[in-house]
Amino acid sequence: MIPMIRAIAFAAAVFGSIAPGPAGAQAFPAKPVRMIVPFAPGGGIDVIARLISQKLQENWGQSVVLDYKPGAGGVLGTDAVAKASPDGYTTGIVITSHVLNPVLRSDMPFDTMKDLSGVAMVSVARLVIVASNSLEANNAAELIALAKKSPGRLTYASPGVGTAMHLAAELFKYMAGVEIVHVPYKGSGTAYPDVISGRVSIQFDTTHGSMGNIKTGKVKPIAVTSASRVTFAPDIPAVAETLPGYSVLSMSGVIVPSATPRELVRRMSVDINKALQSPDLVARMEQFGLEPSGTTPEQFDAFIRAEIDKWGKVVKAAGIRSD
Numbered sequence: 001m002i003p004m005i006r007a008i009a010f011a012a013a014v015f016g017s018i019a020p021g022p023a024g025a026q027a028f029p030a031k032p033v034r035m036i037v038p039f040a041p042g043g044g045i046d047v048i049a050r051l052i053s054q055k056l057q058e059n060w061g062q063s064v065v066l067d068y069k070p071g072a073g074g075v076l077g078t079d080a081v082a083k084a085s086p087d088g089y090t091t092g093i094v095i096t097s098h099v100l101n102p103v104l105r106s107d108m109p110f111d112t113m114k115d116l117s118g119v120a121m122v123s124v125a126r127l128v129i130v131a132s133n134s135l136e137a138n139n140a141a142e143l144i145a146l147a148k149k150s151p152g153r154l155t156y157a158s159p160g161v162g163t164a165m166h167l168a169a170e171l172f173k174y175m176a177g178v179e180i181v182h183v184p185y186k187g188s189g190t191a192y193p194d195v196i197s198g199r200v201s202i203q204f205d206t207t208h209g210s211m212g213n214i215k216t217g218k219v220k221p222i223a224v225t226s227a228s229r230v231t232f233a234p235d236i237p238a239v240a241e242t243l244p245g246y247s248v249l250s251m252s253g254v255i256v257p258s259a260t261p262r263e264l265v266r267r268m269s270v271d272i273n274k275a276l277q278s279p280d281l282v283a284r285m286e287q288f289g290l291e292p293s294g295t296t297p298e299q300f301d302a303f304i305r306a307e308i309d310k311w312g313k314v315v316k317a318a319g320i321r322s323d
Contacts, residue, residue: 028264029060029089030062031089032089033062033089034067034084034089034090034091035053035064035065035067035091036067036069036081036091036092037049037066037067037069037093038071038074038075038076038077038078039068039074039077039095040068044252046066047284047288048093049066049093051284051285053065053066055281056271056275059274059275060271073097074094074097075105075108077092078092078098078110078116079110080092081116081256081257082110082115082258083110083257085257086256086258086260087260088256088265090256091268093122093252093253093255094252094255095250096250097162098112098255098304099304099307099308100162100164100167102312103316106321112304112308113301113304113305113308114258115258116256116257117256117257117265117297118253118255118300118304119253119265119269119300120253120254120268120294120300121252121293122251122252122253122276122292123251123291123293124252125208125289126206126207126226126249126289127165127168127224127248127250128205128206128210128214128223128224128236129202129225129239130205130210130213130214130220130222131143131203131219131221131222132196132198132200133196133218133219134198135201135202135220139222140222140239143222144178148177151178151179152179152180154201155180155202156169156181156182156183156200156201156202156204157188157194157195157200157202158182158185158191159187159205160186161182164248165204165205167311167314167320168225168248170314170318171246171310171311171314172204172239172243172246174317174318175243175246180202183200188205188206188210189209191203191205192218195219196213196218196219202222204225207224207230209289211233211289223236223237223238223239223242224237224239225238225239225246225248226238226247226249227240228240251293251303253293254268269295269297272294273295276294
């Protein structure tokens with residue numbers, strides 16, 4: 001993702017000189033900007049929001065105020081963004097639930113594609129499949145073969161129904177044509193004792209959350225869910241090496257109401273991409289297992305649309321609902 005940031009950054013010379021405002025008459029921002037965080041303080045999205053808001057404050061010379069509106073798996077806060085004045089002074093930060101909620105929930109109060117616009121993707125985090133050391137499989141191909149040999153015998157842990165990890169597992173099952181039983185927990189950490197002991201066969205988790213148990217030998221890695229291997233763990237194969245086309249990344253990004261002027265959206269996107277090049281921000285993200293991303297608004301919208309389409313098929317095939 002880093003090369004994409006650099007490719008986008010050249011636009012700063014053009015957009016950096018643009019000073020659009022709500023009425024086009026004054027520089028943006030002329031007052032504090034609100035960034036709605038649709039989850040409670042303390043989680044991974046909170047870390048991302050704080051890092052980005054701090055850099056934007058430095059660049060804009062205006063406060064970026066974090067406004068926490070948790071509820072309904074991120075829907076409540078995101079709805080507040082969708083219904084806000086489209087003047088650039090209300091933004092929102094979203095995570096993977098943003099592309100999952102439209103296909104999991106029948107009670108969405110807004111249309112994700114029509115009522116909201118992407119500004120920039122901020123970060124991605126990779127997932128990994130880990131297994132009990134007693135499992136008779138050491139890679140994705142062997143896991144699939146074992147699951148086909150004994151349909152329904154294997155189990156997988158996730159931090160709950162409708163999470164990125166749950167859907168990543170269902171996509172794996174869908175593409176591999178296997179049956180592995182879901183065992184939902186209230187969080188990834190609570191599942192590890194059962195995976196370590198062998199009571200649950202495998203677990204889908206973030207690489208950051210799993211590397212401690214992998215390095216200490218408590219569990220073994222099966223595969224990462226990204227399209228290719230990761231630089232910090234090159235010995236762990238990618239699922240796509242066995243199932244071509246399989247790719248699951250946990251993401252975060254900034255959104256605004258869809259009626260926000262495009263020149264303002266592009267200006268904000270350039271500023272976010274500039275922030276993502278800051279060495280101190282990159283270092284902080286890496287501490288949390290995050291990789292800085294960086295996209296144009298159009299690229300982020302295209303990604304959101306593609307993810308909704310992809311997960312819609314998986315959810316339909318698995319019969320999953322979260323409401």
